[in-house]
Amino acid sequence: MEQNIDFPQKECYIYLGYFVCAHERNEVSIISATIKEIALACGVSEGTVDRALNGREGIKKETKERILQTAKEMGYRPNHLARSLARGRSGAIGVVCAGLSNPFFSSFVEAIERVAYENGYYLNLILAHGSREKEMEGIQYLAGRQVEGLIIMPLGYGEEYEQALLHLNIPIVTVYNRLSDKFIHVDVDGRLIMKNAVHKIVEKGYGRIAYLDLGYGTERAEQNNRYSMNQRRLGYEDGIRQENLGEPMIFPRCEWETIQTFLQEGSGKPAILCSFDNLAIRVLNMLRSHDVSVPEEVGVMGFDNIPILNSISPRLCSVDCEIKDLGKKAFSSLLQLINKDDTVCDYVTSYTFTDGESL
Amino acid sequence: MEQNIDFPQKECYIYLGYFVCAHERNEVSIISATIKEIALACGVSEGTVDRALNGREGIKKETKERILQTAKEMGYRPNHLARSLARGRSGAIGVVCAGLSNPFFSSFVEAIERVAYENGYYLNLILAHGSREKEMEGIQYLAGRQVEGLIIMPLGYGEEYEQALLHLNIPIVTVYNRLSDKFIHVDVDGRLIMKNAVHKIVEKGYGRIAYLDLGYGTERAEQNNRYSMNQRRLGYEDGIRQENLGEPMIFPRCEWETIQTFLQEGSGKPAILCSFDNLAIRVLNMLRSHDVSVPEEVGVMGFDNIPILNSISPRLCSVDCEIKDLGKKAFSSLLQLINKDDTVCDYVTSYTFTDGESL
DNA sequence: TTGAAAGCGGTACCAA
DNA sequence: TTGGTACCGCTTTCAA
Numbered sequence: 001m002e003q004n005i006d007f008p009q010k011e012c013y014i015y016l017g018y019f020v021c022a023h024e025r026n027e028v029s030i031i032s033a034t035i036k037e038i039a040l041a042c043g044v045s046e047g048t049v050d051r052a053l054n055g056r057e058g059i060k061k062e063t064k065e066r067i068l069q070t071a072k073e074m075g076y077r078p079n080h081l082a083r084s085l086a087r088g089r090s091g092a093i094g095v096v097c098a099g100l101s102n103p104f105f106s107s108f109v110e111a112i113e114r115v116a117y118e119n120g121y122y123l124n125l126i127l128a129h130g131s132r133e134k135e136m137e138g139i140q141y142l143a144g145r146q147v148e149g150l151i152i153m154p155l156g157y158g159e160e161y162e163q164a165l166l167h168l169n170i171p172i173v174t175v176y177n178r179l180s181d182k183f184i185h186v187d188v189d190g191r192l193i194m195k196n197a198v199h200k201i202v203e204k205g206y207g208r209i210a211y212l213d214l215g216y217g218t219e220r221a222e223q224n225n226r227y228s229m230n231q232r233r234l235g236y237e238d239g240i241r242q243e244n245l246g247e248p249m250i251f252p253r254c255e256w257e258t259i260q261t262f263l264q265e266g267s268g269k270p271a272i273l274c275s276f277d278n279l280a281i282r283v284l285n286m287l288r289s290h291d292v293s294v295p296e297e298v299g300v301m302g303f304d305n306i307p308i309l310n311s312i313s314p315r316l317c318s319v320d321c322e323i324k325d326l327g328k329k330a331f332s333s334l335l336q337l338i339n340k341d342d343t344v345c346d347y348v349t350s351y352t353f354t355d356g357e358s359l
Numbered sequence: 360m361e362q363n364i365d366f367p368q369k370e371c372y373i374y375l376g377y378f379v380c381a382h383e384r385n386e387v388s389i390i391s392a393t394i395k396e397i398a399l400a401c402g403v404s405e406g407t408v409d410r411a412l413n414g415r416e417g418i419k420k421e422t423k424e425r426i427l428q429t430a431k432e433m434g435y436r437p438n439h440l441a442r443s444l445a446r447g448r449s450g451a452i453g454v455v456c457a458g459l460s461n462p463f464f465s466s467f468v469e470a471i472e473r474v475a476y477e478n479g480y481y482l483n484l485i486l487a488h489g490s491r492e493k494e495m496e497g498i499q500y501l502a503g504r505q506v507e508g509l510i511i512m513p514l515g516y517g518e519e520y521e522q523a524l525l526h527l528n529i530p531i532v533t534v535y536n537r538l539s540d541k542f543i544h545v546d547v548d549g550r551l552i553m554k555n556a557v558h559k560i561v562e563k564g565y566g567r568i569a570y571l572d573l574g575y576g577t578e579r580a581e582q583n584n585r586y587s588m589n590q591r592r593l594g595y596e597d598g599i600r601q602e603n604l605g606e607p608m609i610f611p612r613c614e615w616e617t618i619q620t621f622l623q624e625g626s627g628k629p630a631i632l633c634s635f636d637n638l639a640i641r642v643l644n645m646l647r648s649h650d651v652s653v654p655e656e657v658g659v660m661g662f663d664n665i666p667i668l669n670s671i672s673p674r675l676c677s678v679d680c681e682i683k684d685l686g687k688k689a690f691s692s693l694l695q696l697i698n699k700d701d702t703v704c705d706y707v708t709s710y711t712f713t714d715g716e717s718l
Numbered sequence: 719t720t721g722a723a724a725g726c727g728g729t730a731c732c733a734a
Numbered sequence: 735t736t737g738g739t740a741c742c743g744c745t746t747t748c749a750a
Contacts, residue, residue, distance in 0.1 A: 032502075032528075034726095034727055034728085035727065035728065035729095036727075036728095044736080044737085045736065045737045045738070046727095046728080046729090046737090046738090046739095047729085047730080047731095047736075047737065047738075047739090048735085048736060048737075050728070050729065050730085051735090051736085054728095054729090056730095058735060058736080059735065059736080060735060060736090063735080063736085075526065077499070077502060077503050078503050078727090078728080079444075079503065079505060079726090079727050079728070080500075080503045080504045080505070081440050081443050081444045081449060081504065081505050081726085081727080081728095082444055082726070082727035082728045082729090082742090083727075083728055083729080084440050084728095084742090085438075085440045085441055085444055085726090085727080085728075085729095085742045085743070085744095086727075086728045086729040086730085086741080086742055087728080087729065087730095087742085088729095088742070090440060099469055100459060100465035100466070100468055100469045101462075101465065101466060101469060101666065103460075103462070103465075106459035106460065106462075106465040107459070107460060109459055109484075110458055110459045110460060110486060110488075113484065113485075113486045114486070114488055117485075117493075117497075122483065122485070122500065122504075123483070123484050123485075124481065124482070124483065124484075125468075125472065125482050125483075125484045126472075126476075126481070126482075127469060127472045127473070129469075129473055134476070138476075140436065141439075141481065143391075143436060144436050144437050144438065144439045145439045145440065145481070146438060146439070146440050167434065169391070278667070278670065281667070281670045281671060282670045284671075285670055285671055285672050288672055289672060307460065308637070308640070308667055311637065311640045311641045311644055312640060312643075312644055312671055313644050313647055313648060393742095393743055393744085394743065394744060394745095395743075395744095403720075403721085404720065404721045404722070405721090405722090405743090405744080405745090406720075406721065406722075406723095406745085406746080406747095407719085407720060407721075409744070409745065409746085410719090410720085413744095413745090417719060417720080418719065418720080419719060419720090422719080422720085437743090437744080438742090438743050438744070440742090440743080440744095441726090441742070441743035441744045441745090442743080442744055442745080443726090443744095444726045444727070444728095444742090444743080444744075444745095445725080445726055445743075445744045445745040445746085446726085446744080446745065446746095447726070447745095
């Protein structure tokens with residue numbers, strides 16, 4: 001089944017139901033036709049083809065069917081670059097996060113991808129890999145790709161950083177690390193949660209609580225936006241104050257010496273509250289290797305409720321922040337911004353304490 | 360510092376060093392200028408602006424400096440959609456995978472993003488979320504976005520699926536699940552590795568080995584491409600045969616009854632080989648909850664060497680497949696295809712057994 | 719050294 | 735119901 005088509009400049013024909021083009025290399029390869037080519041093949045104008053292809057009205061039924069048939073034969077696939085340019089909207093949103101090795105981020109990106117796709121948007125993903133420079137470069141790049149909005153889990157912070165974002169003049173939603181009131185922020189209330197976590201731990205009969213905040217106070221940590229981690233730590237401090245538990249004890253590293261000292265000195269049953277689950281898992285492991293039993297000798301609690309917790313023991317007590325909901329909300333808020341719906345406001349997801357065997 | 364600029368149709372001016380446009384809503388917002396606008400402002404042609412902006416030769420030094428200065432003031436940011444359309448290359452590659460909750464996939468995507476970015480490409484990410492339909496839709500969509508190539512961890516398989524991919528007529532590299540010789544494939548040799556894993560376990564003094572292959576033989580599993588999982592299982596069978604260990608014992612589920620029976624019946628020290636780490640972690644947990652000690656009563660081995668293994672005990676014996684290397688190689692192979700370098704061929708990454716306390 | 723104009727593939731509006 | 739055409743923003747070639 002071979003059939004010649006009037007075609008400008010290229011040698012092309014229909015082969016096995018596909019539109020085929022013989023290249024200079026004499027290979028046969030199948031290409032996607034353009035609207036112009038379809039118009040030529042059907043003997044109609046480009047506008048008419050567009051009407052058929054996009055279901056616009058003002059076209060005779062037979063013409064439409066003939067065009068659609070030809071388009072199918074020619075293997076037409078719309079060029080979204082051209083379409084975006086002409087329509088003035090790209091149908092893409094940009095997502096910027098530090099990396100995917102943190103299960104919190106990967107789940108979050110997964111959730112956004114799902115809901116974005118359902119709403120006809122697709123994702124441009126930029127990972128910062130821990131570098132503020134790469135993050136800003138990526139953001140600028142995404143803006144240049146005409147993304148209609150950005151969801152950012154910022155590594156950067158500060159006046160200059162915010163100005164750079166504002167000058168992009170596109171809708172932005174921040175997640176995880178807040179920047180300022182100038183950006184819609186979708187997050188859990190880490191501070192409140194950690195305060196309540198302290199209450200919860202005290203209720204369970206613990207008399208003193210240490211807090212593990214990786215990198216706290218180190219110079220390196222200060223280089224990046226630590227809003228989220230800071231909030232969690234502040235919540236711990238709030239709780240300690242409210243419960244009159246004395247001085248907060250904040251450890252920047254997961255070291256046995258420090259933990260051992262904490263366990264031995266002081267009165268009241270000890271517990272360790274960790275700023276995120278992976279840290280808590282390391283603590284559990286360290287305690288086990290030193291034959292400290294959990295929760296008999298010390299309680300441990302995490303934050304994030306990452307999926308792996310269901311597979312390890314003791315089942316870590318943690319906080320479930322409904323990350324799917326967070327992703328959905330981040331996207332829907334961004335969509336509101338894109339659609340200039342000015343009722344959009346910050347959002348705080350709900351949370352639940354997940355019980356376990358570690359407290 | 361305010362300065363008027365000759366500008367068509369819009370009320371615009373320079374404010375605080377930024378190009379500003381007063382909208383109908385009477386808000387002041389900063390927009391990105393186009394080449395045409397810069398040309399107008401500088402009193403030169405678009406071509407000249409292009410020469411200045413893209414460092415092309417054939418432009419007087421002073422003209423160039425003047426244009427660059429104006430472009431900066433006007434906050435020029437190139438429109439990559441238009442650029443891609445005009446240049447005929449998008450600078451984007453598409454990545455398709457099932458999801459990100461599997462640490463193997465998220466690490467892999469992370470690795471690809473890094474190397475792609477270093478090479479001036481950015482990522483369009485599509486997740487299949489377990490649906491073959493969504494996967495194919497996404498692939499078609501990416502092709503329409505004019506990605507220059509695709510890296511796919513396919514969920515689909517079969518003649519029809521392959522034909523659909525081939526008809527896209529863009530470079531494709533498959534990873535993890537192989538389709539056929541028609542596609543460059545980058546992967547670990549799961550079959551060889553699992554065979555050697557059996558040897559290794561036998562060397563350690565184990566006399567019988569069961570294999571855990573989640574979903575094996577179930578109808579649901581057959582719906583998706585199970586190449587990778589099948590290869591691993593076949594490797595186990597190869598090993599069992601070579602070592603004369605009798606009939607392979609393959610369990611499709613992680614159930615205590617099955618495992619208990621396996622532990623009790625038969626002679627020789629038992630070991631459980633798992634098709635991936637998360638499964639092995641569940642096994643470890645199940646064994647602990649039934650007071651079966653590892654590795655004294657039973658050995659356990661996983662595959663993938665996911666990062667969390669470093670944080671839990673007993674340290675699981677596993678296989679490290681150099682996933683960063685895999686990502687790099689997948690991208691570089693794709694780049695070769697894009698550049699029509701026909702020396703490109705399939706690639707098998709190296710691997711190492713990571714020792715642990717579970718064997 | 720510069721300008722003018724014809725694309726890239728689609729969209730959208732106006733006239734026929 | 736159709737055709738024609740001027741865009742969208744940038745690139746590239748040819749002529750001045």
